[in-house]
Amino acid sequence: MNKEQARLLLMDYMYGELDDTRQQELLAFINQHEDLKQEFEELTEAKSVLHHLPVQSPAEQIVIMEPSKTKSPEGIWQLLLQALIPKNAFTQTGFGIAVLAFVFVVTGALTGLNVTYSDSGVQLGFGEQPQVEPTFTAAQVEQIVQQVQRDNIALVQQVVADAQEQQNIQLQDSFAAFASYVEDQRTTDLKLINTGLTSLQENTYNRFRQNEQVLGEIIETVSYRN
């Protein structure tokens, strides 16, 4: 036994929870250690002082009233729900899933739920089921293909013809515009040539007149001298 163990046993001893054998061992150990003996006396004194702490009794008696046994309609529903809903958490989860599945099935039945599977995934729909188209025979398919090919050829031909016609119209417009441009240019050039010739003619006439005037003056001067 060490001192720490002795202190714990001391608590048992002070409150009468130590058997005789251990009690003898403890007392012998305490007698051998003066400090433990001192502690024992101090703790005993503290315990005796604590004994004087007053106590106060409750002023009123508590009475728990028995809940009413008449069940309201809401109470009956609550009891029914409590009876239906399992207590265990795992079972509650299963119960919840089952309820959800039930609600899903009932809702689906009422609203005409359609579940379809395809390569793109699962599709959910509400309302009437879509009408299934009858399948075609091979000959009908061949005929449809040929018809589609013919339609396509006609369509392409129509498109090409329209494009050619459009091109011709655009070409004619271009030629017309070019011809008009050339005609305008020619007219302008002729006007310019005409103006140039007129100007040359006037210049030539003026020169002749000047020459004649000079020659006349020369002749007059010579005649005068002679």
Add this chain to the structure above:
Amino acid sequence: MEDARLVQDFLGGNHQAFNTLVNRWQSKIHHFAYRYFASSDDAAEITQKTFIKAYQKLDTLDDVHKFSSWIYRIANNLCLDELKRVGRKRAISYEALKVAPQTKTASAADEKLLRNEGLVLLHKALLQLPNEQRVVVIMKEYEGLTFPEIAEILNEPINTVKSRMYYGLRALKKTFDSWNINKEVFNYE
């Protein structure tokens, strides 16, 4: 009738059995809470809450023979909740610190006053203990529970409980010495 039998009766639908339990345990729980807080108001509130909680949760009690430990555990947890809620300041109740009424009679009145002041200081000393030591001291010294019972209530090892009791008593002794509180103060009747 034993507590266990009353618990079984209550669980079997006998509502009156619970009131018998309340009648049997109200004073104990009230005393426990009063020593915990040194306040009769707090003690009454804790006692009331304890029995309301017990009434609601009694069907969760695994072993009906452990009702006493179970109800003390509820009361102790409620005391701790109260301490957390209002803070430690509330634990030092004004009720424990108020001065005893004075009378004009001579020396006998003086002795009575001295004793009353001693009781106030005694309660104050108890309130100054750390919670974990105080609850052990109260349960052991005043409620008379055994160390194994206290260990079960507090869910702590027995040696831990004894250790808290030891250090609690030592702290109290130290406080008593510093405040000059001794047995002679209380000898007046």
